[in-house]
Amino acid sequence: MREQWAETAMGVVVLALTAGFLTYSLSVGGVHSKSGNYEISAKFGEAGSLAPGASVTVAGVKVGTVSKVVLEPKTYLAVAKLSMDPNVKLPADSTAKITSDGLLGGAHVAIAPGASLDDLKPGGEIENTQGAVDIFGLIGSVIRPQGGGAGGGAGGDAAAPANPATQPAESY
């Protein structure tokens, strides 16, 4: 090793760079930075392709991540737990909506802030929600307006009901 000091030094440099980047990544994206986050929940009639790790945005800016998506057995609603940046306080009457990142991208939760003076508290719930849009259901309802249970899609979505699954089913 003594006669190969240049290679030895390079090896040490590479190891140091690796360790440095690892430390930086863990400090930025690791468990530590998440400790300050607070959690809120939102119930959706249709979660679509929303999965843990998806981002939560306000006005297109990421302010948190989806930490968990589970079914509430009694109401058959999808409950998404959102881990939020502590610097972002949301009004209590904000609206959460599942939208798509792109044509093939994953889903994310877009939050439209409300006008209430009270903030959502940690552990609170966003009451006004709009679930994922079933694109194939929509296409089906356009092609065969009378056919199938998805037929209500076009009219129902235009009215943008909050929590569509809790509304009484429209009968056509």
Added chain:
Amino acid sequence: MASAEAAGRSALNPIRALGRSTLAAVRMVGGVGVFAVRGTVAALTPPWFLGQLWRQFVAIGFFSLPVVGLTAVFTGAALALNIFTGGGRFNAEQVMPQIVALGITRELGPVLAALMLAGRVSAAIAAEIGAMRATEQIDAMRTLSTDPFRYLVGPRLLAGVLMLPILTAVADTIGVAGGWLVATRVLDFSSAVYIRNTLDFLQGWDVISGLIKAAVFGFIVALMGCYHGYNAKGGARGVGRATTHAVVSSAILIFASDYLLTTFFTHAAR
């Protein structure tokens, strides 16, 4: 009469050549198999030559760090640019960190580290052992009742199997760092979001399967170097041929076993 016989022989020649090369191929596979078993037994059972083992750890592991790191950082950077371009065709640039991380940890990290090791280490091993064979040092070793498998082959195999996963872990990290550099400096990604997306997305199995691959590749690289060096024939030219064969055969075996392992892992994960 004589000419007819000659004609018959020349007509049979291609078939004879085919048979000869088939036999040679089968014999070589068997030879490699026997060599691998003897080497593994020597590597796993005492007594060990600890000095040799340490020297091989340093030579194969530590001194390969610069070349593996350089390869990884440039590959990660280029991969990030390419995936950004490809993702842009259907408005999915945002998934770039995840795809870079997946590509690096599952495939490129282990394969590139192994290929660099094939060039750097496999050739060196073949040249070293080949030269010892050419100067009859291996026979001398046997005369002094030192098992060349224990002294030469075992430590190298162990070093290959143990060091390449470590090198791959370094390559994974540096490869992601390369993608991160390009994404943040050139493509205006947010640094924290890039890293958080990567860490949130990666699963343990992505990394572990890459490390398992790396251990297999490490065995292949060391084995091919030892085998071709040990069986080098004919002086300096033989040593040259041995190094070439070692590099080429380990590269081919790396790719072939990479496909097999990936298939196996894909089915095992279901």
